[in-house]
Amino acid sequence: MSGIAANAPQTTQLMMGNEAIARGALEAGIGVAAAYPGNPSSEIIETLAKSAKERNLYVEWSINEKVAMEVAAAASFSNVRALCAMKQNGLNVALDFLSNLNLSGAKSGLVLAVCDDPGAISSTNEQDSRLVAKMLDLPLLEPSTAQEAKDMAKWAFTLSEEIANICILRSVTRISHARGKVTLGELPAIEKTARFDVTRKPYATVGEGAAKFHQALLQKLDRIREINETAPFNNYAGPEKPELLIITCGSGWFYSIEAIRILSAEKSVGILKLGTTWPLPEKLVRRHMLQTRRILVVEEVTPFLEGNLKELAADMAPAHPWIFHGKVSGHIPPFGELTPDIVIKAVTQILGLTYASRDSAYHQKSQEIVHRTVPPRGPQFCAGCPHRTTFWAIKNTLLLDGREGVLTGDIGCYGMGIMSTGFFQVKTMHAMGSGAGIASGLGKLNGFGFDQPVLTVCGDSTFFHATIPALINGIHSQSNFVLIILDNSGTAMTGFQPHPGIEMNAMGDPAPVLDIEKLCEGLGLNVVVTDAYDIKGTTEKLLDLLREDGKPRVLISRRECALIRAKREKALYKVRVAEEACIGEGCGCDRYCVRVFRCPGLIWDRESRRAKIDEAICSGCGVCVDVCPQAAIVREVIE
Amino acid sequence: MSPEGRDGINLIITGIGGQGNILISRIIGEVTLGQGYWVTIGETYGASQRGGSVASHVRISKTTEQGPITPEGGADIVLGLEPVESLRMLGLYGSPKTTVISNTRPIHPMAVAIGEADYPDLDVIKNGIRDLTRQAWYLDATEIAIGLGAPLLTNMVMLGALAGSGRMPFGDEVFERQIRAAFTKEKLALNLKAFVLGVSTIRNQGSNPDVNVNKRA
Numbered sequence: 040m041s042g043i044a045a046n047a048p049q050t051t052q053l054m055m056g057n058e059a060i061a062r063g064a065l066e067a068g069i070g071v072a073a074a075y076p077g078n079p080s081s082e083i084i085e086t087l088a089k090s091a092k093e094r095n096l097y098v099e100w101s102i103n104e105k106v107a108m109e110v111a112a113a114a115s116f117s118n119v120r121a122l123c124a125m126k127q128n129g130l131n132v133a134l135d136f137l138s139n140l141n142l143s144g145a146k147s148g149l150v151l152a153v154c155d156d157p158g159a160i161s162s163t164n165e166q167d168s169r170l171v172a173k174m175l176d177l178p179l180l181e182p183s184t185a186q187e188a189k190d191m192a193k194w195a196f197t198l199s200e201e202i203a204n205i206c207i208l209r210s211v212t213r214i215s216h217a218r219g220k221v222t223l224g225e226l227p228a229i230e231k232t233a234r235f236d237v238t239r240k241p242y243a244t245v246g247e248g249a250a251k252f253h254q255a256l257l258q259k260l261d262r263i264r265e266i267n268e269t270a271p272f273n274n275y276a277g278p279e280k281p282e283l284l285i286i287t288c289g290s291g292w293f294y295s296i297e298a299i300r301i302l303s304a305e306k307s308v309g310i311l312k313l314g315t316t317w318p319l320p321e322k323l324v325r326r327h328m329l330q331t332r333r334i335l336v337v338e339e340v341t342p343f344l345e346g347n348l349k350e351l352a353a354d355m356a357p358a359h360p361w362i363f364h365g366k367v368s369g370h371i372p373p374f375g376e377l378t379p380d381i382v383i384k385a386v387t388q389i390l391g392l393t394y395a396s397r398d399s400a401y402h403q404k405s406q407e408i409v410h411r412t413v414p415p416r417g418p419q420f421c422a423g424c425p426h427r428t429t430f431w432a433i434k435n436t437l438l439l440d441g442r443e444g445v446l447t448g449d450i451g452c453y454g455m456g457i458m459s460t461g462f463f464q465v466k467t468m469h470a471m472g473s474g475a476g477i478a479s480g481l482g483k484l485n486g487f488g489f490d491q492p493v494l495t496v497c498g499d500s501t502f503f504h505a506t507i508p509a510l511i512n513g514i515h516s517q518s519n520f521v522l523i524i525l526d527n528s529g530t531a532m533t534g535f536q537p538h539p540g541i542e543m544n545a546m547g548d549p550a551p552v553l554d555i556e557k558l559c560e561g562l563g564l565n566v567v568v569t570d571a572y573d574i575k576g577t578t579e580k581l582l583d584l585l586r587e588d589g590k591p592r593v594l595i596s597r598r599e600c601a602l603i604r605a606k607r608e609k610a611l612y613k614v615r616v617a618e619e620a621c622i623g624e625g626c627g628c629d630r631y632c633v634r635v636f637r638c639p640g641l642i643w644d645r646e647s648r649r650a651k652i653d654e655a656i657c658s659g660c661g662v663c664v665d666v667c668p669q670a671a672i673v674r675e676v677i678e
Numbered sequence: 679m680s681p682e683g684r685d686g687i688n689l690i691i692t693g694i695g696g697q698g699n700i701l702i703s704r705i706i707g708e709v710t711l712g713q714g715y716w717v718t719i720g721e722t723y724g725a726s727q728r729g730g731s732v733a734s735h736v737r738i739s740k741t742t743e744q745g746p747i748t749p750e751g752g753a754d755i756v757l758g759l760e761p762v763e764s765l766r767m768l769g770l771y772g773s774p775k776t777t778v779i780s781n782t783r784p785i786h787p788m789a790v791a792i793g794e795a796d797y798p799d800l801d802v803i804k805n806g807i808r809d810l811t812r813q814a815w816y817l818d819a820t821e822i823a824i825g826l827g828a829p830l831l832t833n834m835v836m837l838g839a840l841a842g843s844g845r846m847p848f849g850d851e852v853f854e855r856q857i858r859a860a861f862t863k864e865k866l867a868l869n870l871k872a873f874v875l876g877v878s879t880i881r882n883q884g885s886n887p888d889v890n891v892n893k894r895a
Contacts, residue, residue, distance in 0.1 A: 053707045217746035218707055218719040293745025379749040396750035397773050408806040409769035413762050414795035416787035418730040634792045642786050655820055655829035
């Protein structure tokens, strides 16, 4: 086996942070890995799934993060090391279980890798998961490099077994989705034996009382604090008595080093990098704090480390009055992601230095040219995306219906339904499954004069993850709404992972398919299926469903994601604009196909003043043929 | 090391989601690591398959490991898979020392399609780039890729252009070795062809790219 699972100690590889976490778990000898996909965490499980056969692993895409955590815990209870991975939003889903698991404890090494997304590059929020480690009294590790991601992931299992409890490994986008050099360690033997010891005391927190378990957990945390004093992931570089001490963790470390190098401030600034950020190695931290008067805390999002350091400092007051710089002082923003330049700016302000990345004339010119010349570019539905056609049908339906219908939604590619290429149709978007929950509530407001039709959209993967309970809620409460399931055959947003509606599991083995249609029918609902590319048919079916009343109804708008299909087969059609038929700017349509339908495969040719197909982009779905009022777009079947 | 003599090269590969930006950043990373350099690649994606701007920061050094984000004004080379994206990168990361190697084939953002913004003429883009860089090479990589039967090969043509530019500290033969290792047998021939065409297209422009003589002094 080559690649990530290569048994080649001391060789180096270029690895993505998430691959490095997976490698660390392999080196720790895990047997089970489970997750629900979510960027920036998805590649951890994808990587492990690829080596499942060779490394004797069981790897699954679970239905949601809570179940994933439960699946991993089951392995730990039964003497098998396990990894669970999720993004920050997923942690909230798993939290109900986690906040009891920490008290019941586990057995074999159990690591939760949670990948945060400072700046919300691919998320609906930038929640800082580290607060959960403190809240649950669990050890927290924060890698700064791909190498550390690998080494810490492995070490986390030892730490977990030291206290028979979960260890949290917190990564961020710039670690998870960066690639760096990793030197491999050894892989252990692949034999594992699972056995649940029924003679031991139960994994539960009742009986002796949860407070007792909590007390025991806090004692374990003291042990971790001691271990962290000599952990290999905490280090200091700089003068003995720095004028300014930067205390940093995670992605902040590289930015701090770079800032100091660029400012040539190595003689006056020291950097204390902490990899074990909860519980803090207090003696080590105090030792360094006592060497300086000025401290700058460099970390992303919430002032977590900063707050914990200030707690320490409060215990040392009044003998040692430090000046703290960081998020509270305004030197480092408490939102968005960090950059080297943010740290450079903070250090120059604190030390009274001057720095300009470029001379001001160049800077001004570059801003002026880019502002004047470069058009904005935001995310949009891909060419051939079945969501575009479904939202087009929804928009038409709501116009025809004329009662100001409200469409709610949630997370997935179709979240772009709130934006331009989804024709601004989606009016609420929060958590997985929230669309249906909110619809269930809206559909009960008729007693207050609410007379607008209610619709909600969810994806096929979201349906299994969190929509089902909300739908059942709507049935039992006799709420009045239409659930539109956008079934594009996979978890598209995060990289096309399978879910219970797909005939294959994470490891590529055949798996039984849960039929969404039958499932809804089994709940006693009226279920209508439509082809997402059939705009007219979908509009008619939806209009009929909208006019029914009294309980939830389901429309399954089905068509495989154009990107998944394109990996497998050729385009359906060769599409072109018939030049003689397109009247161009003379047509009353005012560039309807380009301006209103908004498929990136359709562009406006300024020279000919007509619509044109961009053959480098067009996916060949042929749907726009039905949109042009002049029937000027032509599709020919590709043999 | 870098043409300016300092340690390290910051290469930013920019384009649109779905253009295969990440694949070529990875090939460059593997090549660089194989040549005994430190390399860190920072990638921005997530919504990347949905048509937004995508950039990979490839940070190369002989002596030290660096972070995943290039500091402002720190780009030595911008490899642009789409022309306005090349120019966009210069706003934050460009300096008078930057070299641009850019595809000339536009991909219109939605704002242009719906008439809320204009897509500039190629000459306007080139003038902007000339004002903000030390030198620039241009090629219609998409046209070359379409000529090979697959517009998706645009990224490999651009990788060839980078290798052929002589701006990297190792030659195109090292890239070629890595490409041979990176693709399955069925996919290798076409990808290699695209790469070689990229190399030769840039070489044929000789040592006379679009140079800003004022800046070079």
